[in-house]
Amino acid sequence: MTDEVLVDRMALPRPDVTVADAEEILLAHYGLSGTLAELGSQQDRNYRVDTDDGRYVLKICHAAYETRELEAQNAAIHHLKSKEDAPRVPNVISTNDGREIVVLTVRGQGYQVRLLEYLEGQGLTDLSYVAPASVAALGALCARLAQALADFNHPGLDRSLQWDLRRAGPVAVQLLSAITDSAARDRIAKTMVMAVRRLQPLAPSLRLQAVHHDVTGDNVVGHRDAHGRTIPDGVIDFGDIIRGWLVGDLAVTCASLLHQADGDPFHILPAVTAYQAIYPLTDDELKALWPLVVARAVILVASSEQQISIDPDNDYVRGNLDDERAIFDTAMSVPFELMEAAILKAAGVDVAAWQSSGWLQLLPDIDATGIAYVDLGVESPHFSAGNWLNADVDWRLLARAATDNGAAATRYGEYRLSRAGLRAAKASATCALHIDICLAAGSAIAAPFAGRIGWKDQHLTLSGDRMTLHLDGLDLSVEDGAEVAAGDSLGVVFGEASSLGGLRVQLCSVAGLEPPLFATPRQAAAWSTLCPSPSSLLSQGADAARLETTELLSRRQAHLAKPQKNYYAAPPQIERGWKEFMFDVEGRAYLDMVNNVTILGHGHPRLAKAISAQWLRLNTNSRFHYADVAEFSERLAALAPEGLDAVFLVNSGSEANDLALRLAKAHSGARNMLCLLEAYHGWSAASDAVSTSIADNPQALTTRPDWVHAIVSPNTYRGDFRGPDTAADYLGMATPVLEAIDAAGEGLAGFIAESVYGNAGGIPLPEGYLKELYAQVRARGGLCIADEVQVGYGRLGHYFWGFEQQGVVPDIITIAKGMGNGHPLGAVITTRDIAESLEKEGTFFSSTGGSPVSCVAGMTVLDIMAEEGLQENARTVGDHLKARLAALIDSHPIVGAVHGIGLYLGLEFIRDRTTLTPATEETAAICDRLLELGVIMQPTGDHQNVLKIKPPLCLSIESADFFANMLEKVLAEGW
Ligand code: PMP
Numbered sequence: 001m002t003d004e005v006l007v008d009r010m011a012l013p014r015p016d017v018t019v020a021d022a023e024e025i026l027l028a029h030y031g032l033s034g035t036l037a038e039l040g041s042q043q044d045r046n047y048r049v050d051t052d053d054g055r056y057v058l059k060i061c062h063a064a065y066e067t068r069e070l071e072a073q074n075a076a077i078h079h080l081k082s083k084e085d086a087p088r089v090p091n092v093i094s095t096n097d098g099r100e101i102v103v104l105t106v107r108g109q110g111y112q113v114r115l116l117e118y119l120e121g122q123g124l125t126d127l128s129y130v131a132p133a134s135v136a137a138l139g140a141l142c143a144r145l146a147q148a149l150a151d152f153n154h155p156g157l158d159r160s161l162q163w164d165l166r167r168a169g170p171v172a173v174q175l176l177s178a179i180t181d182s183a184a185r186d187r188i189a190k191t192m193v194m195a196v197r198r199l200q201p202l203a204p205s206l207r208l209q210a211v212h213h214d215v216t217g218d219n220v221v222g223h224r225d226a227h228g229r230t231i232p233d234g235v236i237d238f239g240d241i242i243r244g245w246l247v248g249d250l251a252v253t254c255a256s257l258l259h260q261a262d263g264d265p266f267h268i269l270p271a272v273t274a275y276q277a278i279y280p281l282t283d284d285e286l287k288a289l290w291p292l293v294v295a296r297a298v299i300l301v302a303s304s305e306q307q308i309s310i311d312p313d314n315d316y317v318r319g320n321l322d323d324e325r326a327i328f329d330t331a332m333s334v335p336f337e338l339m340e341a342a343i344l345k346a347a348g349v350d351v352a353a354w355q356s357s358g359w360l361q362l363l364p365d366i367d368a369t370g371i372a373y374v375d376l377g378v379e380s381p382h383f384s385a386g387n388w389l390n391a392d393v394d395w396r397l398l399a400r401a402a403t404d405n406g407a408a409a410t411r412y413g414e415y416r417l418s419r420a421g422l423r424a425a426k427a428s429a430t431c432a433l434h435i436d437i438c439l440a441a442g443s444a445i446a447a448p449f450a451g452r453i454g455w456k457d458q459h460l461t462l463s464g465d466r467m468t469l470h471l472d473g474l475d476l477s478v479e480d481g482a483e484v485a486a487g488d489s490l491g492v493v494f495g496e497a498s499s500l501g502g503l504r505v506q507l508c509s510v511a512g513l514e515p516p517l518f519a520t521p522r523q524a525a526a527w528s529t530l531c532p533s534p535s536s537l538l539s540q541g542a543d544a545a546r547l548e549t550t551e552l553l554s555r556r557q558a559h560l561a562k563p564q565k566n567y568y569a570a571p572p573q574i575e576r577g578w579k580e581f582m583f584d585v586e587g588r589a590y591l592d593m594v595n596n597v598t599i600l601g602h603g604h605p606r607l608a609k610a611i612s613a614q615w616l617r618l619n620t621n622s623r624f625h626y627a628d629v630a631e632f633s634e635r636l637a638a639l640a641p642e643g644l645d646a647v648f649l650v651n652s653g654s655e656a657n658d659l660a661l662r663l664a665k666a667h668s669g670a671r672n673m674l675c676l677l678e679a680y681h682g683w684s685a686a687s688d689a690v691s692t693s694i695a696d697n698p699q700a701l702t703t704r705p706d707w708v709h710a711i712v713s714p715n716t717y718r719g720d721f722r723g724p725d726t727a728a729d730y731l732g733m734a735t736p737v738l739e740a741i742d743a744a745g746e747g748l749a750g751f752i753a754e755s756v757y758g759n760a761g762g763i764p765l766p767e768g769y770l771k772e773l774y775a776q777v778r779a780r781g782g783l784c785i786a787d788e789v790q791v792g793y794g795r796l797g798h799y800f801w802g803f804e805q806q807g808v809v810p811d812i813i814t815i816a817k818g819m820g821n822g823h824p825l826g827a828v829i830t831t832r833d834i835a836e837s838l839e840k841e842g843t844f845f846s847s848t849g850g851s852p853v854s855c856v857a858g859m860t861v862l863d864i865m866a867e868e869g870l871q872e873n874a875r876t877v878g879d880h881l882k883a884r885l886a887a888l889i890d891s892h893p894i895v896g897a898v899h900g901i902g903l904y905l906g907l908e909f910i911r912d913r914t915t916l917t918p919a920t921e922e923t924a925a926i927c928d929r930l931l932e933l934g935v936i937m938q939p940t941g942d943h944q945n946v947l948k949i950k951p952p953l954c955l956s957i958e959s960a961d962f963f964a965n966m967l968e969k970v971l972a973e974g975w
Helices: 003-010 019-030 067-081 132-149 165-176 182-199 246-260 265-278 283-310 315-331 336-346 393-405 521-530 549-559 605-617 627-639 653-668 685-689 727-744 769-779 832-841 852-867 870-891 920-932 957-973
Strands: 035-039 045-050 055-062 102-106 109-117 208-211 220-224 230-235 242-245 435-440 444-446 451-456 459-463 468-472 474-476 489-493 500-508 574-578 581-584 589-592 646-650 673-676 708-711 750-754 783-787 812-815 826-830 895-901 904-909 946-949
Touching (some): 019 035, 019 045, 019 055, 019 102, 019 109, 067 109, 132 208, 132 220, 132 230, 132 265, 165 182, 182 283, 182 336, 208 246, 242 246, 246 265, 246 283, 246 315, 265 283, 265 336, 265 521, 283 315, 283 336, 336 521, 393 435, 393 500, 459 489, 489 500, 605 852, 627 826, 627 852, 646 832, 653 826, 653 832, 673 727, 708 727, 750 769, 769 783, 852 870, 870 895, 870 904, 870 957, 920 946, 920 957
Parallel strands (some): 673 750, 783 812
Antiparallel strands (some): 035 045, 045 055, 055 109, 102 109, 208 242, 220 230, 435 500, 444 489, 451 459, 468 500, 574 581, 646 826, 812 826, 895 904, 904 946
């Protein structure tokens, strides 16, 4: 078939077969009747048919398509059905008289009709975000399909199809005539020429086989995995099946992924890795992949434009056009060479490092070994207290080092902290692909290799054999266009005599490309193959140390005992914090929304200074007499309600609760303790005994010791009784437990509970609950312990202590976490009388509890909290954030409720508003997606379906809004 015939065929509008016509066809040939709904198609007319017995797809295509092409589609389906590892495909349904294809006419037009089973499952196209796991699964599906079709043959496979990427060039030329916007037409044409030019030398080695050639989000169906992500496992629509380039098949899939890539072409890489693991492509095929993706993008845009011109009412085509333009723009946003390098790396092919043998020194008069390389990375000692946010900080540090040393330089491949954007949904370009040198103006600069000079806008290029040197900041002594030999003078460093000048050095192997100075972490490895290190022109030390995040994780997992888990399957390596932000070693800034320990925020300079000064002066134990321990215990006692004025200083929440339990037992003389279900109080033997959360310990409910008596937690959202007025109902459920304790005659030592239901996601207790329960406990001689480790100390904003909300005063308060802002610090505050009961068991001593350093840490935290108004901030920012989160309930069915108060909030995800089925897997996936968007968030609660929102109390309104915006984005786009 000639390309003209092909294009004529492309010019066909969809068959003129109405619903009524289709109903008639179904009844006459298949004996079926049901409800019909049209499905989108570019050139066929497809109806979904819902009958009492099942769902089908009626496919009507033009007679212009040869019957053997349709026979090939059916044969491929039968072939795949016979293969064990092939993806799911729909059954072909025969007519009453056993035919799989019916040839018929409607109003004088000839058509061919088929009926297929409707393959159930989740599609990928409706999602505007496709998770890397889904991208990989699509690549794997494409590979399994191609592998299963490798031995499939049929005469109908040798056909002319506009989508056949072997003919992309001529087909594009034919289609372009339909595009009226000449600028767009030129751009598309130029792009196709570039793609074809790269394909030509590779074409002879590209393998041919039967390929589906349309494994796109539209044509796959899948299931939801344990994280709520769609994993495609079935394929529909064999309309483009052909004997074609194997790698062309993957190119079609990759191109389709680009419209959900948010502009990042690297989004396709997990598909390439997954494909390669199943059905490996050759190096030439991998090199052809990106040019084929680009060619496909061109054909998609051009053909939709053309189709619109002949079938202006086709909403399906019109709707696709925006997607196709996005695919084209994303494909063209990076150089071909970059994607080639990225694809090869993703496929596990070693891309040889650039060898620069025989290059001369760029700075012949400078002893390169004397250059001071300035650390501008995330862990640099030059940075503290956010000073990297000052404009030009890197340059100023460089100039200072040069003043001290004569010459100083930045490092190639360093992830620069100063470039880490705060509150950014996308990772910033932080990785330096160049080196800046600060040195004496007038220093000589020589050509390290032979080449031709280019000089434009004060920017010099020296284009040599396969490499271009880019320089800025020099006073040129050669002419634009001149040819120079290695060692020839290029000029001197610009600037007045005896001043310092700045020289920027970069290499790039792509001729004519103006490379970026920095790359994003995701693109850094690929860019570094195109822009190798200029260290061979300077000296060793010019390269930043390689990051070892993965190796470190293995080392951690080898030696840190297994039960001490880490957040995230692939955790970022966090090495710096500042206020409510954390930074990984690649300079990605994350908004830390879970850190209930660091209440002041990270990296507080005043706290660091106070602790450091105390360390230099004295650190010892509380058996010595020193001012800090007297002062700190006095201040803590003053914070507690009247009468609670005896303070024990320990090191953690577990220790504080352990001691509180001992006090209750010692004071009451009894051993039975009452606690709540779904609670966590610590890891030590006693605090663990009263911890009932099955999320922390799945065996918790069956392994509690006999002195622990857990009562139903008053979960006013999903518990047996719902709403704020349920205290009496929940207290009623506690009665049998209390009665059983009474019946045993052993008495009650006490009751321990968080005064806001923290572990379950910050759910307030029903009104009056603690008042009545405390009374019942006290009536039995027991003590009431308020675990304020998480919720107390100002976090609730409206209250300093959680128990204030319930209008009660406990007998014992336990605190930890925030009181040291991360320094190990805990305390028990109780009455003198209760405290002294412990004397029966001897004295109390904790070696480091209440040490001078700990006391200084604790007091400085209190000072800063007061001076920076952090409790007030928790109230105002918390109220604002809660209102933003509450607004999500109306627009997103998965959002069940917002619990909590101040900066202790919980967002509960559910699958159904009636049954309140917890959306556990979805919550995990949402947390992973939030990490990609620069937010640290984790699930909590027995069902792990509540976001635990407990950021540093210095959280700004902008940060609260950023969190709410990112959450909204995830809920809208998918995860
Ligand atoms: N009580 C509560 C309510 C807690 O949340 C925690 C810690 N998550 C603890 C006690 C134990 O504190 P630590 O980890 O400091 O021992």
